Amino acid sequence: MATGINPFEMAQKQIKVATDKLGVKPGVYEILKQPQTVMEVNFPVRMDDGSIRTFTGYRAQHNLAIGPAKGGIRFHPGVTLEEVKALSMWMTFKCGVVGVPYGGGKGGVVVDPRTLSAGELERLSRAYITAIAPIVGPEKDIPAPDVYTNAQIMAWMMDEFSRLKGFNNFGLITGKPLIIGGSAGREKATARGVMFVIEEAANAIGMALPGATVVIQGYGNAGSFCASLLHELGCKIIAVNDSKGSAYNPAGLDPKAVKAFKDENQTVKGFPGSQNLSNFDLLTLECDILIPAALENQITGEVAPHVKAKMLAEAANGPTTPDADEILAAKGITHLPDILANAGGVTVSYFEWVQNLYNYYWPEEEVNTKLRVIMADAFRDVYGMYKNHDGITMRNAAYMVAINRLAKAMEIRGWV
Numbered sequence: 195m196a197t198g199i200n201p202f203e204m205a206q207k208q209i210k211v212a213t214d215k216l217g218v219k220p221g222v223y224e225i226l227k228q229p230q231t232v233m234e235v236n237f238p239v240r241m242d243d244g245s246i247r248t249f250t251g252y253r254a255q256h257n258l259a260i261g262p263a264k265g266g267i268r269f270h271p272g273v274t275l276e277e278v279k280a281l282s283m284w285m286t287f288k289c290g291v292v293g294v295p296y297g298g299g300k301g302g303v304v305v306d307p308r309t310l311s312a313g314e315l316e317r318l319s320r321a322y323i324t325a326i327a328p329i330v331g332p333e334k335d336i337p338a339p340d341v342y343t344n345a346q347i348m349a350w351m352m353d354e355f356s357r358l359k360g361f362n363n364f365g366l367i368t369g370k371p372l373i374i375g376g377s378a379g380r381e382k383a384t385a386r387g388v389m390f391v392i393e394e395a396a397n398a399i400g401m402a403l404p405g406a407t408v409v410i411q412g413y414g415n416a417g418s419f420c421a422s423l424l425h426e427l428g429c430k431i432i433a434v435n436d437s438k439g440s441a442y443n444p445a446g447l448d449p450k451a452v453k454a455f456k457d458e459n460q461t462v463k464g465f466p467g468s469q470n471l472s473n474f475d476l477l478t479l480e481c482d483i484l485i486p487a488a489l490e491n492q493i494t495g496e497v498a499p500h501v502k503a504k505m506l507a508e509a510a511n512g513p514t515t516p517d518a519d520e521i522l523a524a525k526g527i528t529h530l531p532d533i534l535a536n537a538g539g540v541t542v543s544y545f546e547w548v549q550n551l552y553n554y555y556w557p558e559e560e561v562n563t564k565l566r567v568i569m570a571d572a573f574r575d576v577y578g579m580y581k582n583h584d585g586i587t588m589r590n591a592a593y594m595v596a597i598n599r600l601a602k603a604m605e606i607r608g609w610v
C-alpha cells in the first residue's frame with residue numbers, strides 16, 4: 195500500500211459511505227467496521243542449522259453472517275495486523291458483490307520466504323496452519339494463496355490439517371494443485387471474470403468489443419490472460435507493459451506472441467514492431483478499455499485527469515486512489531472496480547471448495563459457464579445500484595450491493 199493511505203481506515207470509510215447511502219440500521223456499520231475475530235499466533239520453527247526461530251502470524255475473520263470466512267494467506271516481511279484486518283474486510287465485500295456465501299478472511303506471516311530453504315518453508319507453513327487450526331476449517335474459514343504463497347504451500351497446509359483431524363480435509367483451503375482437489379479453470383479465472391464483466395459493461399454502454407482498443411498495465415497472470423481472452427473476442431490490444439517497460443503498437447499486438455517473448459526475455463519491452471512508453475503515457479493512451487493489472491495506487495489524482503479510456507476495468511487490487519475515483523466518475527468513464535472486476539478468482543475458489551465438499555469435479559467448460567452467470571449477475575446488480583442512486587461511483591455501488599446482502603442477513607439473524 196502507498197504511504198499515507200491507511201488501508202484499514204480506507205475500508206472503514208467505504209463502509210460508512212455505503213451504509214449511509216443505503217440507509218441501513220446504524221448497527222450495520224458498528225458491526226462491519228472491524229473484523230469479528232482476530233487471532234495472533236507466535237509459533238516456533240526449527241531451522242536447518244538446528245536453531246529455533248519464532249514467527250508471528252495473524253488470521254482475521256471479518257464477518258460470518260452469510261457463511262464461513264474466505265481469503266488468502268500472505269507470507270511477507272511487511273505483514274501487519276492492520277493490513278490483515280483491512281484485507282479481510284475487502285474480502286467480505288468482494289465475496290458479497292458476487293454473492294458467494296462467504297465472509298472475508300485474511301492471514302499473514304511476518305517472514306521473507308525467499309530467505310528460507312524449501313524445508314524451512316514447509317515447516318513454517320505446517321506450523322502456521324497448526325497454530326490457527328482452532329479457527330479454520332471447511333465450515334469455518336477457508337484460506338487460499340496470496341502474496342508469496344502458492345499451490346505447494348496450500349498442499350502442505352491441507353496435508354498438515356488433515357493429519358491433525360485424522361482424515362483428508364481438501365475443503366480446508368483453495369488454490370490447491372489439481373491432483374489434490376484443485377479446480378479446473380482456476381488459472382485463468384480472474385482474467386476470465388474480468389472479461390465477462392467487460393462484456394456486460396460494453397453491452398450496457400453500447401460499446402462494440404470487436405475492434406475495441408485495449409491497454410493493459412502489467413503482464414503477469416491477470417494481465418496476460420486478459421489480453422489473450424479479449425483478443426479472442428476481437429479486441430485490439432494496442433499496449434501492454436511490465437515493471438521493465440512496455441510494448442505499444444497502434445496496429446495491435448498478438449498477446450500469445452508477447453507472452454512467449456516475455457517468457458524468453460523476462461519483459462515485454464523490445465517486442466518486435468513495438469515502441470516503449472512510460473507508465474504514465476501507457477495509462478493515458480487513447481483507447482476504449484484500460485486494464486490496470488499490476489500494482490495498487492497506479493491511477494492517482496495526477497494521472498486520472500489525463501486518462502482517455504472509455505472504460506476502466508480493475509484487474510489489480512486497489513489500482514485507483516480515492517481522489518482519482520472522483521475524477522474518473524466526473525469524466526463519465528465506465529469504471530469497473532476491483533471488488534467486482536477481479537472477483538472471478540474468488541468465485542472459482544468457491545467452486546473449488548464446493549467440488550471438494552461434494553468430492554465431484556467439474557470440467558473446465560462447466561466452471562466457465564457457472565462463472566459467467568455469477569459475474570454477469572454481479573455486474574447487473576452493481577450497475578443497477580449505480581443507476582438508482584445519485585452522486586455515487588461504481589465503487590460505492592459495488593460496496594452497497596455487498597453491504598445490502600450482509601445487512602439483510604444480519605437483520606434476519608437478529609444481530610442488528
Ligand code: NAD
Pocket residue numbers: 384411412413414415416417435436437438473487488489490509510511512536539
Ligand atoms: P503477477 O505477479 O503474475 O503479475 C504482475 C505484473 O505486473 C508483472 O508482469 C509485473 O512485471 C508487472 N508490474 C510490476 N510492477 C509494475 C509497474 N510498476 N508497472 C507496470 N507493471 C508492473 O500478479 P497477478 O497475479 O497477475 O496480479 C496482478 C494484480 O491482480 C494484483 O493487484 C493482484 O492482487 C490482482 N489480482 C490477481 C488475482 C489472480 O488470481 N492472479 C486475483 C485477484 C486480483
